[in-house]
Amino acid sequence: xxxxxxxxxxxxxxxxxxxxxxxxxxxxxxxxxxxxxxxxxxxxxxxxxxxxxxxxxxxxxxxxxxxxxxxxxxxxxxxxxxxxxxxxxxxxxxxxxxxxxxxxxxxxxxxxxxxxxxxxxxxxxxxxxxxxxxxxxxxxxxxxxxxxxxxxxxxxxxxxxxxxxxxxxxxxxxxxxxxxxxxxxxxxxxxxxxxxxxxxxxxxxxxxxxxxxx
Numbered sequence: 001x002x003x004x005x006x007x008x009x010x011x012x013x014x015x016x017x018x019x020x021x022x023x024x025x026x027x028x029x030x031x032x033x034x035x036x037x038x039x040x041x042x043x044x045x046x047x048x049x050x051x052x053x054x055x056x057x058x059x060x061x062x063x064x065x066x067x068x069x070x071x072x073x074x075x076x077x078x079x080x081x082x083x084x085x086x087x088x089x090x091x092x093x094x095x096x097x098x099x100x101x102x103x104x105x106x107x108x109x110x111x112x113x114x115x116x117x118x119x120x121x122x123x124x125x126x127x128x129x130x131x132x133x134x135x136x137x138x139x140x141x142x143x144x145x146x147x148x149x150x151x152x153x154x155x156x157x158x159x160x161x162x163x164x165x166x167x168x169x170x171x172x173x174x175x176x177x178x179x180x181x182x183x184x185x186x187x188x189x190x191x192x193x194x195x196x197x198x199x200x201x202x203x204x205x206x207x208x209x210x211x212x213x214x
Contacts, residue, residue: 001090001091002091003088003089003091004034004035004087004088004089004090004091004092004093004094005088005093005094005132005133005206005210006084006088006093006094006096006129006130006131006132006133007024007093007094007095007096007131007132007133007134007135008095008096008097008098008099008101008131008133008134008135009021009024009095009096009097009098009134009135009137010098010099010101010102010105010134010135010136010137010172011136011137011138011139011144011172011188012105012138012139012141012144012165012168012169012172013141013144013145013147013148013158013165014139014143014144014145014146014147014148015137015138015139015144015188016137016147016188016192016195017097017098017137018097019192020135020137020192020195020196020199021037021095021097023195023196023199023200024095024135024199024203025037025095027199027200027203027207028093028095028203028207031207033093033207034091034092034093035092035093035094035095036083036087036092036093036094036095037095037096037097038079038083038084038094038095038096038097039096039097039098040072040075040076040079040096040097040098040099040102041054041055041071041072041075041076041079042075042079043075043078043079043083043084043096044078044079044082044083046075046078047075047076047078047079050071050074050075050078051075053071054068054071054072054075054156054157055155055156055157056155056156057153057154057155057156057159059156063156065107065111065112065113066113068107068111069103069107069111069113069117069118069121070121072103072107073103073121073122073125076099076100076103076125076126077125077126080125080126080129084096084126084129085129088129096131099130099131099134100118100122100126100130101131101134101136101172101175103118103122104118104119104171104175105168105169105171105172105175106157106168106171108171109167109168109170109171109172109174110160110164110165110167110168110171130182131182132182132206133182133184133202133206134176134179134182134183134184135183135184135186135199135202136172136173136175136176136183136184136185136186137186137188137195138169138172138173138185138186138187138188139187139188139189140189141162141165141166141168141169142162143189144165144188145162145165173185184202186198186199186202
């Protein structure tokens, strides 16, 4: 049985990942591809519990940057071992809202944690289990934060400063520039329909190549 493909959507606050995840899911469904959708941090019961710790806005005890980074990878370890890898091994495609690229952007770019440390944790936690395709939904930070503000109460990370999110965006774009074979950057400042059309164009050759390879 051919191994499933691993597709991730990345982007800053308000980029529309949740909405466009459904576009990608529809494309896979139309192509008759077996798939699951999941998210990070989260994806399994234990990982979702860790997500609650990470995103809780209760700052009675501020979270150290090292704690945040380690919790991200603790959740990822559960996710990879118990959901992502089993699905891929079974030939099922995995469509995930964020993965380690987000950690490199948020904890690396945003928090200033050393990328070498992040990459060492990634090598330990998931080895060569990296996405086959990563779509980065990019838009100006101020616009994304305006969109996100309409969703309701902010979680702990959403309460960060504009400068923090500017660093996150730059870190994402640097990763995309360094890995052009895996990343596709989409202008997410356009309408939902325009972004969805771009995603369909990106997925078409990817799906064709996957079928040929299989």
